[in-house]
Amino acid sequence: MVALVILLALFFDFTNGFHDTANAMATPIATGAIKPKTAVALAAVLNLVGAFLSTEVAKTVSGGIIKEGSDGVQITPDIIFAGLMGAILWNMITWLKGLPSSSSHALFGGLIGAAIAGIGIHSINFESILQKVILPAVFAPIIAGGVAYLCTRLAYALTSRHDPETGDKLTQKRGGFRNGQVFTSSLVALAHGTNDAQKTMGIITLVLISAGTQPAGSGPQWWVITACALAIAIGTYAGGWRIIRTMGSGLTEVKPAQGFAAETSTASAILASSHLGFALSTTQVASGSVIGSGMGCRGTTVRWGTAGRIAVGWLFTLPAAGIVGALTALLVQTGVIGVVIAAVVGTAAVAYMFVHSRKSPVGHDNAVQIEEVGQAVQFPKKKKSAGKAVKNGGAKR
Amino acid sequence: MKWLELLSVAGATLVAAVSVVVLYALGVRLTAIAGDVQGSPAAWIRPLSYVCFGFCGLAVLFGLWLIVPYFHH
Numbered sequence: 001m002v003a004l005v006i007l008l009a010l011f012f013d014f015t016n017g018f019h020d021t022a023n024a025m026a027t028p029i030a031t032g033a034i035k036p037k038t039a040v041a042l043a044a045v046l047n048l049v050g051a052f053l054s055t056e057v058a059k060t061v062s063g064g065i066i067k068e069g070s071d072g073v074q075i076t077p078d079i080i081f082a083g084l085m086g087a088i089l090w091n092m093i094t095w096l097k098g099l100p101s102s103s104s105h106a107l108f109g110g111l112i113g114a115a116i117a118g119i120g121i122h123s124i125n126f127e128s129i130l131q132k133v134i135l136p137a138v139f140a141p142i143i144a145g146g147v148a149y150l151c152t153r154l155a156y157a158l159t160s161r162h163d164p165e166t167g168d169k170l171t172q173k174r175g176g177f178r179n180g181q182v183f184t185s186s187l188v189a190l191a192h193g194t195n196d197a198q199k200t201m202g203i204i205t206l207v208l209i210s211a212g213t214q215p216a217g218s219g220p221q222w223w224v225i226t227a228c229a230l231a232i233a234i235g236t237y238a239g240g241w242r243i244i245r246t247m248g249s250g251l252t253e254v255k256p257a258q259g260f261a262a263e264t265s266t267a268s269a270i271l272a273s274s275h276l277g278f279a280l281s282t283t284q285v286a287s288g289s290v291i292g293s294g295m296g297c298r299g300t301t302v303r304w305g306t307a308g309r310i311a312v313g314w315l316f317t318l319p320a321a322g323i324v325g326a327l328t329a330l331l332v333q334t335g336v337i338g339v340v341i342a343a344v345v346g347t348a349a350v351a352y353m354f355v356h357s358r359k360s361p362v363g364h365d366n367a368v369q370i371e372e373v374g375q376a377v378q379f380p381k382k383k384k385s386a387g388k389a390v391k392n393g394g395a396k397r
Numbered sequence: 398m399k400w401l402e403l404l405s406v407a408g409a410t411l412v413a414a415v416s417v418v419v420l421y422a423l424g425v426r427l428t429a430i431a432g433d434v435q436g437s438p439a440a441w442i443r444p445l446s447y448v449c450f451g452f453c454g455l456a457v458l459f460g461l462w463l464i465v466p467y468f469h470h
Contacts (some may be wrong), residue, residue: 054466131398143407150411151418158422161429173429180421180453187460194464260421265414271463272409278402 002211004343005077006204008084010231013200015091016103017047017235020196022243023100023266023286024188027259029367030248033178034185036239036364043189044237050193051229057202057220065108065128066115073123077207078332079114081339084203085346086110086325090317092353098242098250098362099313102281104199105133106321113322118329129318132279137314140280141288144269148289151261152296159257177256184263189236191270192282197232201225241367242357247287248367250306252294262286262293284314417456424449 024046025039034042060068061075061083068075087103087110094101108129115123159174201220204227208214214221220228248254254262266282266289273280287310294302328346331338427446462468 050464053464056466135398135403139403139407143410147411147414151414154415155418155422158419159426159429161426173432174425176425176428177421183453183457184417187457187464190461191464194466257422261414261418264417264421265410267460268413268417269406269410271460272406272413275463276402276406276409278399278406280406 001077001081001339002207002213004339005081005084005207008081008088009200009203009207010227012084012088012091012103012107013197013228013231014235014238015088015095016196016200017044017232018238018240019091019095019101019103019235019243020192020282021236021239022247023282024185024192024263025239026244026247026286027254027262027290028178028181028185029244030254031178031181031256031259033181033256033259036244036367039185040237040239040364042186044233046186046189047193047197047236048229048233050190050195051197051201051232052225053190054194054198055201055220055225057198057205061203061206062108062111062115063128063132065125065132066111066123067125073115073119075111075115075206075210076118077210079111079118079329080203080207082114082118082325082328082332082342083107083111085328085342086113086321086323089324089346089349090321092350093320094313094317095240095242096353096357097309097313098246099310100243100247100283100287101310101313101317102137102283103196104281105137105314105317107199108133109318109321110325112318113325113327114329116322117326118333133318136278136280137284140269140284141291143280144265144285144288145292145295147269148262148265148292149296151265152258152293155257155261156297174255174257177260180260181256181263184260184267187267188263188270188282188286191267191274193229193232195274195282197228200228200231204228239364239367241362241364245362245367246306246310247290250303251287251290251310252297252300252302254290254293255297255300258293258297258300261296262289265289265292413456417453420449420456421453424453 021040021043025043028034029036029039061080062068066075067073087106090106090109091103112124201224204224205214205220209216266286269280269285270282291302291307294300328342331342424446427442427449431443431446
């Protein structure tokens with residue numbers, strides 16, 4: 001069981017990686033600031049480095065959502081197994097649909113479901129759910145979106161150039177924002193590595209402690225750190241191209257100034273949230289930033305249909321992962337056969353979704369239609385090509 | 398509920414993002430002016446744009462400092 005949980009945890013780390021590539025790299029890919037393959041490679045390296053930078057793992061699996069610890073319930077490897085199953089399946093489904101959704105919220109959902117089914121409803125701390133899952137999900141996009149909106153307006157206002165005598169528009173020369181995007185999105189990728197790989201390290205370490213192979217209170221072993229870092233880096237490199245498509249061109253057409261404003265807001269929000277004691281999900285922050293920057297740019301439309309689908313996805317994250325977690329927990333309780341069935345069904349479901357995804361592959365070559373607008377291109381032409389891209393994007397869906 | 402923390406996160410995000418974007422946008426604009434062909438731009442414009450980008454670079458370094466736990470633990 002311990003080995004199975006470790007394997008599953010590493011696979012969760014992998015899905016976490018490819019689910020979240022889009023947060024950092026969707027906008028620079030969309031504006032052509034970095035080539036798609038280079039972007040995911042950069043994100044992968046930064047995630048790898050980030051994972052090694054921060055190895056101080058949490059003391060609890062669920063961060064207080066389940067009343068665990070000395071005076072609470074004991075979270076067994078069985079519960080963690082079931083919770084991971086729920087989180088992984090939800091990550092796979094949302095990836096297949098191209099929806100950015102928070103991996104940590106999926107994990108919380110899976111664990112909550114597993115704990116309710118395996119231990120009982122008294123094991124859940126509902127106030128903690130409100131504070132750690134529901135409120136952040138509401139406020140992350142609002143904060144990030146509002147800031148990104150303001151930043152985009154400012155960026156455009158400060159760089160709009162008119163001829164002082166005739167009032168004609170001069171060449172705007174906003175290409176410089178592309179260089180900036182490289183730095184801001186790299187910060188997001190690095191921050192992601194330090195935050196998210198650590199979660200899996202924590203789970204594996206706690207499982208090892210509960211199995212008695214490691215003294216309580218000790219940090220993660222070197223092979224755990226290495227395996228987690230590699231899993232998240234490989235996942236990032238695999239690149240969730242479907243989600244990159246949604247974030248890069250599905251929500252709105254991202255132009256360099258917008259992309260820079262969005263990434264700066266994302267990076268600021270993530271760093272602020274991880275240091276001022278109110279955790280926000282990277283995915284929700286990044287999605288909010290992209291929408292906000294789309295609203296802030298005149299002549300750009302935000303596709304609210306796509307935004308709505310993402311919001312619905314967030315609503316379902318907890319219950320859906322929870323139901324899978326609960327079912328798995330019930331199966332696992334029946335004994336060894338149940339564990340085998342759960343493992344086989346889970347693997348089959350993941351394999352089915354992967355095969356299904358091959359029917360309409362989305363890769364680095366077709367994830368985002370990059371608008372190659374050079375600095376010298378005049379405005380009328382730019383507008384026309386943007387309109388065309390909208391039509392193409394609309395036809396695809 | 399941690400409303401105070403939420404508020405401070407929102408405030409910090411706003412201040413940080415707006416200052417970086419304003420500085421960078423100024424840098425971009427000054428670079429654009431310095432590159433104008435007609436109407437010879439003043440000589441101090443290009444160095445000033447470098448100053449703007451430099452402050453953005455400092456902000457990125459501060460971000461790195463925040464990310465790497467080694468520096469503040």
